[in-house]
Amino acid sequence: xxGNEKDLLPSWNEGQVxxxxxxxxxxxxxxxGPYFVPAEDRIATFDNxxxxxxxxxFYVQLFFAxxxxxxxxxxxPEWREKQPYKAILENDKAALANISxxxxxxMLLEVHAGSGQEEFIRIAREWLANARxxxxxxxxxxxxxxxxxxLIDYLRANGFKVFIVxxxxxxxxxxxxxxxxxxxxxxxxxxxxxxxxxxxxxxxRLTRLAKLNKYDDAEGKPESIALHIGxxxxxVGGNSDGDxxxxxxxxxxxxxxxxxxLHHDDAHREWSYxxxxxxxxxSEGLDEAEExxxxxxxxxxxxxxxxxxxxxxx
Amino acid sequence: xxGNEKDLLPSWNEGQVxxxxxxxxxxxxxxxGPYFVPAEDRIATFDNxxxxxxxxxFYVQLFFAxxxxxxxxxxxPEWREKQPYKAILENDKAALANISxxxxxxMLLEVHAGSGQEEFIRIAREWLANARxxxxxxxxxxxxxxxxxxLIDYLRANGFKVFIVxxxxxxxxxxxxxxxxxxxxxxxxxxxxxxxxxxxxxxxRLTRLAKLNKYDDAEGKPESIALHIGxxxxxVGGNSDGDxxxxxxxxxxxxxxxxxxLHHDDAHREWSYxxxxxxxxxSEGLDEAEExxxxxxxxxxxxxxxxxxxxxxx
Ligand SMILES: [Ca+2]
Ligand SMILES: [Ca+2]
Numbered sequence: 136x137x138g139n140e141k142d143l144l145p146s147w148n149e150g151q152v153x154x155x156x157x158x159x160x161x162x163x164x165x166x167x168g169p170y171f172v173p174a175e176d177r178i179a180t181f182d183n184x185x186x187x188x189x190x191x192x193f194y195v196q197l198f199f200a201x202x203x204x205x206x207x208x209x210x211x212p213e214w215r216e217k218q219p220y221k222a223i224l225e226n227d228k229a230a231l232a233n234i235s236x237x238x239x240x241x242m243l244l245e246v247h248a249g250s251g252q253e254e255f256i257r258i259a260r261e262w263l264a265n266a267r268x269x270x271x272x273x274x275x276x277x278x279x280x281x282x283x284x285x286l287i288d289y290l291r292a293n294g295f296k297v298f299i300v301x302x303x304x305x306x307x308x309x310x311x312x313x314x315x316x317x318x319x320x321x322x323x324x325x326x327x328x329x330x331x332x333x334x335x336x337x338x339x340r341l342t343r344l345a346k347l348n349k350y351d352d353a354e355g356k357p358e359s360i361a362l363h364i365g366x367x368x369x370x371v372g373g374n375s376d377g378d379x380x381x382x383x384x385x386x387x388x389x390x391x392x393x394x395x396x397l398h399h400d401d402a403h404r405e406w407s408y409x410x411x412x413x414x415x416x417x418s419e420g421l422d423e424a425e426e427x428x429x430x431x432x433x434x435x436x437x438x439x440x441x442x443x444x445x446x447x448x449x
Numbered sequence: 450x451x452g453n454e455k456d457l458l459p460s461w462n463e464g465q466v467x468x469x470x471x472x473x474x475x476x477x478x479x480x481x482g483p484y485f486v487p488a489e490d491r492i493a494t495f496d497n498x499x500x501x502x503x504x505x506x507f508y509v510q511l512f513f514a515x516x517x518x519x520x521x522x523x524x525x526p527e528w529r530e531k532q533p534y535k536a537i538l539e540n541d542k543a544a545l546a547n548i549s550x551x552x553x554x555x556m557l558l559e560v561h562a563g564s565g566q567e568e569f570i571r572i573a574r575e576w577l578a579n580a581r582x583x584x585x586x587x588x589x590x591x592x593x594x595x596x597x598x599x600l601i602d603y604l605r606a607n608g609f610k611v612f613i614v615x616x617x618x619x620x621x622x623x624x625x626x627x628x629x630x631x632x633x634x635x636x637x638x639x640x641x642x643x644x645x646x647x648x649x650x651x652x653x654r655l656t657r658l659a660k661l662n663k664y665d666d667a668e669g670k671p672e673s674i675a676l677h678i679g680x681x682x683x684x685v686g687g688n689s690d691g692d693x694x695x696x697x698x699x700x701x702x703x704x705x706x707x708x709x710x711l712h713h714d715d716a717h718r719e720w721s722y723x724x725x726x727x728x729x730x731x732s733e734g735l736d737e738a739e740e741x742x743x744x745x746x747x748x749x750x751x752x753x754x755x756x757x758x759x760x761x762x763x
């Protein structure tokens with residue numbers, strides 16, 4: 136880096152990963168250069184859980200669901216005998232840790248069925264403004280990764296359009312994406328339920344139905360990118376095997392691309408997990424990244440800072 | 450309008466409609482005012498066919514489908530006995546005029562099934578660069594409404610985010626929306642088929658399946674707005690009963706809104722149609738607009754100019 140340039144990625148340690156990102160961005164923005172990509176094609180897609188913010192001990196959205204289920208339990212006596220509600224109400228941690236992202240998404244659909252979109256987003260916002268992470272004892276929105284915030288800003292400063300493409304619920308992410316990442320609602324792609332616009336008691340209303348519209352993980356990610364964005368990404372950030380499909384999608388286009396895979400190897404500052412983890416499993420992705428020369432980020436080595444705040448009690 | 454202000458809507462005649470639009474935009478952008486709407490909530494959604502460009506004698510996409518079907522007919526002998534293919538191959542104009550937008554969408558799915566997204570968009574672009582409108586003998590993209598282009602620019606200049614929300618095919622619109630309207634792919638919402646990302650002959654590929662994902666008309670419009678945009682629009686432009694649902698959606702929000710309904714009443718410069726038209730039927734919408742005080746645009750009286758080009762042979 137020349138002395139004149141301002142470092143827009145101060146939380147990234149100098150090294151191969153940081154260089155690969157800066158080189159890529161320089162190449163695709165160099166007008167007249169052999170790797171130039173016009174601004175309209177500079178699409179960056181980021182996974183959310185475990186890529187932009189914490190996903191341990193389990194998905195933030197699951198904490199949200201748990202609190203919702205507890206607060207709605209009295210109205211739903213049938214939940215006492217039905218999984219995963221039962222595990223939640225009985226606080227069965229072993230059972231909870233093994234609930235899949237898809238089960239969470241489906242449970243969330245049920246928990247939040249019947250509300251409108253604005254109402255749901257309001258409920259999620261209220262929860263996010265109060266709920267605390269069990270280990271760091273801070274708001275979940277404080278547990279976004281500072282280097283990733285810088286990366287998003289850096290890409291945007293270079294004409295990229297930045298999208299979230301997540302297996303998590305689209306409207307849950309919308310509850311904080313704008314304020315937290317500067318990513319507006321319309322740039323959020325995620326798992327979704329069906330919406331219905333119909334006349335209810337004489338009024339036209341939009342309702343969230345308890346019916347899965349799209350499970351946006353693995354192969355669902357490039358499919359949703361096609362629907363929502365309409366262009367192949369050239370920059371993909373992810374952290375698990377669920378992001379492999381969108382990385383392959385970027386890699387098989389005709390444009391230059393960069394796939395950046397975050398490896399959680401920092402038990403001290405955050406968590407260390409990969410092949411064996413039920414949440415954020417990273418196995419095939421790690422092999423394929425190595426084989427194809429994609430960029431693997433070591434949280435431990437490549438990040439000078441994980442969160443913006445300092446946590447003393449880790 | 451004060452003498453200092455530049456008229457950003459020069460193709461709109463002075464009058465009630467133009468004043469309503471300018472007043473609305475002034476109110477919602479006036480910081481500290483009682484009707485102020487922050488920029489992130491300034492969502493404008495426009496129907497496409499008959500609102501932003503011509504839809505007569507029938508939908509542009511149908512012209513496209515007809516040409517595709519003719520060029521692919523030899524590979525599909527079964528089409529000779531199957532409607533609406535039969536009508537197309539036999540050039541049965543009476544039958545063609547009565548094909549519904551939904552039938553067109555479904556037929557298009559079938560015609561274009563199997564291709565990738567980029568390939569489909571390329572085919573549509575090539576067609577748009579060559580095909581000509583039968584009455585005006587010009588490219589279809591020359592038949593966008595000049596006043597609407599000005600309106601889109603005017604809204605954007607005032608911090609609005611402008612989206613297309615159309616019953617037409619999402620990828621077909623993406624083939625020209627950016628160049629023609631300055632509306633990027635990701636701001637296009639439309640009818641869609643299912644995309645599948647799967648390994649085919651050893652390669653991972655995204656394929657457009659011959660399976661309807663969403664028919665984005667009438668109630669489908671607010672539903673798709675919820676999925677793609679995640680916010681209720683405050684400015685809606687439309688021209689038919691198919692836009693009524695998204696206008697109702699804007700009207701029942703808590704923010705100021707403006708619904709603008711284009712009435713085609715100009716047989717000399719374009720077309721005159723409403724209640725009886727199979728394409729762009731406008732009946733209930735006209736009644737409801739009048740009843741609720743929404744803004745009805747008379748093409749004949751409110752537009753100084755319809756197209757950018759002048760057509761002599763009309
Ligand atoms: Ca993840
Ligand atoms: Ca229309």
